[in-house]
Amino acid sequence: MEKGNSTNSRRAFLRSSALLGGGLMIHFSGLTRFSPAEKLGNIDLPEQWNEINGYVKITADNLIKIICPNPEFGQNVMTSLPMIVAEELDVDWKKVIVEMGPHDNVKLGPQFTGGSNSVRMYWRPLRQAGAAARHMLKEAAAQTWGVPVEEITTKAGMLFHEKSGKSAKYGDVASKAATVPVPKDIKLKDVKSFNVVRHSQKNVEGEKIVTGKPLFGLDYTHEGMLIAMIEHPPAIGMKLKSFDASKTLQMPGVKDVFTLKLFEDGFEQGGFDTRTFNDLLVVVGKSTWEVMNARKKLVVEWTAAGDTKDYAGGRNGKTERIVPGELENTDRQYQKMREFADKPAQQLRKDGDPETAFKNAAQIIERTYTAPFLAHNCMEPMNFFAHVTDEKALLVGPLQAPGWTEPTLVKLLNLPADKIEIQMTRMGGGFGRRAYGHYLMEAALISKKVKAPIKLMYTREDDMTYGVYRPMYTATYRAALDANKNLIAFHVKGGGIPEHPIHANRFPAGAVDNYLAEGWQIPSNITTGAFRAPRSNFNAAAEQSFLDEVAEAMGKDPIEFRLELLKRAKETPVGKNNEYDADRYAGVLKLIRDKSGWNKPENKKYNRGVAAYFCHSSYAAHVVDMVMKDGQPYVERVFSAMDCGIVVNPDAATNMVQGAVVDGIGNAFYGGLIHKDGVAQQNNFNKYRIIRINEAPKKIDVSFVQNDIDPTGLGEPPFPPVFGAVANALYKTLGNRLYQQPFAVPVTDKRAF
């Protein structure tokens, strides 16, 4: 980047233009550098995404349209992001038209849904966008009326000059506003005076959802569109050997059967170009049912793929990774994890002298926790529409990260980026799964090959057995107590397939004098990816359950024990790089203590479990109230406390926390995917248990810490500590601790999972 440009990119730089037929369109370039608080996978987000642009249109007849930059997967950004613009623009929210923007990183910024980043990264830029537009409209009115701009006020899309009694709609002066120079320093509203943000607004697509309008990728259709499906190997670690499609080709509606390679040998994959299978056996036909049936007639021979290689591009040049060819078995996976847990591991953080402290300890508590692979199981299976010609490509469907997929498409299709149009539909869930765009690339290659518009669809079985799971994890925690039952050392050694879960600089790091965190990992061909609060969703289960045991051994109340540690972390923090703010962490614990009536006699009838966690710059705590129902532990009631800074859309945020709690309970009890000779043993909802309404709590009471801090993450942070709170409540309910997820399996069935 040239020097001039890069200086420019750090200042507010805004562009305006007149709309055809009168009106104002502004692309607002913001100031904010895009700096996600948490890394996803192993890569950082590209550096060049340091500008974020809003996108507002005001027509002469006073239509106000706000483009939502980020893909919607149920976290309600299509409502909350435009609300932020509307707040500073000062318009009547009910009259605002919201539209999902196309993929356009220049005008619309990073457009990445994930890492609980949406509101965090767009907060300042979108406010600046709204405020600048409002200023320009005021300036235009001042010029029109010949009065000082300082005397102009706005309210709900109207401009007023009190002294002269003049008023106008935004639309009346929008064309003139387009000629006003864009302001340099924009004053933002006082957050205390907000009247759109911090007030509950309804989902802008709510009505379309309840009336069955086409919204999702699978709903998309196109003139002449064909349906494509891929027959992938039954086991991870296998590949296509040969096939006979003669019967398939005789089936009604079938157009073609062929094989394709996703990536050529040696292809440099981007960080999110995860692929489980490379040889695609494709069936293309007229309709979904016909293709489903025709697939069944394929006669295929599969063979072990053996060790293969992946090549990653990136800043450090091309790197090679061996993907082991083993057809994996879950029993063996657990056995391997036990073996690795005994070997030396990579040191991730060390404070003080943990070895000596453990040697001198009066008591050592040691516990090992495990959790299985989880399938995301988005309600809408993976799918994408593609229409690729020699000149251009149109791709439409559910995708969390179009900006990460495009560079790969450029290489795969050999088309320039500006000839590739990606449109993001509403997603039937994402949970991290749709950050991995292999299904979009597959769709594009299939369309290119058949020279027709196609929609690639994964059946539920395809979706659940494809891979890209939450990794399998384990961690052994050790705590050293002295003779007076003081906690003198803490040790965590965590590992997993294929990555370890440890966040070494998080609580209780910083609160214990002698601290050691270590990690190890086992390579595997089972592909994994981000799953709602990656790594944290395991840590919060293990660590928060362990802390409960330590508190009990020390004879302390679990909340008071955590608060004491946090007090220490605040007053005399141990070590460096402690990621969390001890005050905010303690804040959610205190709030949940009050809201839940912790230790109050009237709550004695419940088996209570508490847990708290920090991730995505936010803080969450839950108290779970468990009872026995029909011979099974049942979470009847939950109290949740969140500190995510300013809450943009309170009721929707509450919905999100409630959903995270239900999701957490479900996955803690039932979630898990196992392998036999590489074959996923769960391939549909009759085998993979998802929490249902009768298993969901009666009540989830959500409270937010009230403060004026810029918003931090919300979609993920309330999820991880649910696991810990459930584990702790289970201990009270059952009288013994469970260390292996999913918890419902050991409860009903003593066999190891």
Add this chain to the structure above:
Amino acid sequence: MIKLTINKKEHNVDVDPDTPLLWVLRDTLNLVGTKYGCGVAQCGACVVHLNGEAVRSCVTKVSRAEGKKVVTIEGLSETHTHPLQKAWLDLDVSQCGYCQAGQIMSAAVLLKENKNPTDQDIDDAMAGNICRCGTYLRIREAIHAAAKIQRQDA
């Protein structure tokens, strides 16, 4: 040709009689409000009404619908003001929204048969509908609210 009555409109479709109603709705008639979630009667995303009964259209052969009245989410209410739709919007139930058509269609049959369902009635009737986003508490609340609207309207 199979003759279907969907949302009070007649259609003649030229499909294999074994085709699940779901795919006739979605692919042939472009009524995509009814969703595919599992294809094996496990998730409820595909629930429609067949002569007033909730059926899973993914496992209902289109031939079974011949001569019967099919209602989908698009036709639940001509004005889109079914008490459940109102309650769903009022309580802002949806997250991703993908399961919600199926939830509403299941709930509509419950409300027809039970004007004042308890939590237990709701859980029993709705246990076949998965919501991966976990909106179950609001679904329960919205069904109670819709029942109330329905009683008031009656």
